[in-house]
Amino acid sequence: MLIRLDPASAEPLFAQLAGAVRGAIARGELAAGERLPSARELAESLGLNVHTVLHGYQLLRDEGLVELRRGRGAVVTAAGTDGLARLREAVAGVTAEARRLGLSADELIALIRKEYA
Amino acid sequence: MLIRLDPASAEPLFAQLAGAVRGAIARGELAAGERLPSARELAESLGLNVHTVLHGYQLLRDEGLVELRRGRGAVVTAAGTDGLARLREAVAGVTAEARRLGLSADELIALIRKEYA
DNA sequence: TGTATTGTTCTAGCTCTAATAGAACAACTT
DNA sequence: AAGTTGTTCTATTAGAGCTAGAACAATACA
Structure with missing residues (x-):
């Protein structure tokens, strides 16, 4: 899953990140049950702060697209894939x-x- | 043209104002060549700062929906309907x-x- | 022409959000 | 038992949005 962020955009980074994941799910690039990279990992590879990534993940959780569990990370829910x-x-x-x-x-x-x- | 703003909204006031004018143009309530209220006037009636209103007007100008001229005010352009x-x-x-x-x-x-x- | 109107530009201060940073903690995996 | 991962907390920095006041320039109009 390729994620491109634009720091100059008016859209916050955490929202851009959530949007990228949302789009990937919608396009079927992410199947139900699949794991997203851990927040620490993704933050490292995107050059972001861990909190920023987690903020995006929490937004996706509030939308019901992923489940967050400690030790396991962010997992795409079944409801998010149809x-x-x-x-x-x-x-x-x-x-x-x-x-x-x-x-x-x-x-x-x-x-x-x-x-x- | 009735304009309603929500100060509690996440959308900035200047953007809400621009959106209201935009919608009025799209709905045909504002014809090409028509004048909007002057910034000082509208600011007064909406309880906003002049700069906030002008900020919204300038956004509309950047979108090509209105023309701004000193002494004349904001005038709806012909390109406003697409x-x-x-x-x-x-x-x-x-x-x-x-x-x-x-x-x-x-x-x-x-x-x-x-x-x- | 003269005067009022209107947008433009500048400085300034306040508030809130986004983002970063570091740390300790709790739950889950292996 | 050890390592991984999200959760929570405090703190700081940077920028946007909004307000405020003032001076200025171009246009409209009598």
Whole structure:
């Protein structure tokens, strides 16, 4: 799993890291049960602080995509791997775009219904 | 044009302001050539600092949505409408993906609302 | 032309978040 | 039993966002 981070981006490093893992899961590059590198390991190879990596991992845990256990590390959950993950990314993209355009949830949903009909 | 800001949001005030104007343009509430309130005026009515409003205006200018001129203020440009087209494309992509996965419109909308919350 | 309006630029200070750093600790693996 | 790994704690640094005040330059308009 290749991870590229942009320190100059407005998006925080921990969020970029979480996004990279999220995308890898969505694209099927990471299967359920698979282990991510340990935080210390990944921090070393990315030139980041351990806390920054753990921050990203904890974000993924809060989203239900990975499980964190001491001594074992971060493991991809089964819920994170099905086709819904891909859809979720698409949904996130659309909502972000809609938000960026200042649209409310209802306004976006009106567009969706129109498109679905 | 009604503008609502949430000071508690993680999104900066200047970005929220820009988003509101952006949405109004996308929805056709603001036509090309129309003038926005002056920064001092809008800052007063929103309870913000002039610099914060100008920061938002300058963001819109960098995006090509408005033109800024001293003595005249912020004027909506003609290029202001293609953002909506981009959103429409994204919406089409998501609905296609959802259909492919066998989701109903309501199931998709549930995801959208969850994402928007 | 003269005057008011409006964006531009500058300095300054405050607050909060992100990121780094080091350390001790608890749970799990082997 | 020993090593690995996430958890928690305190602390510091750097930068963004916001506010504030002032002076300035270009435009609009009477």
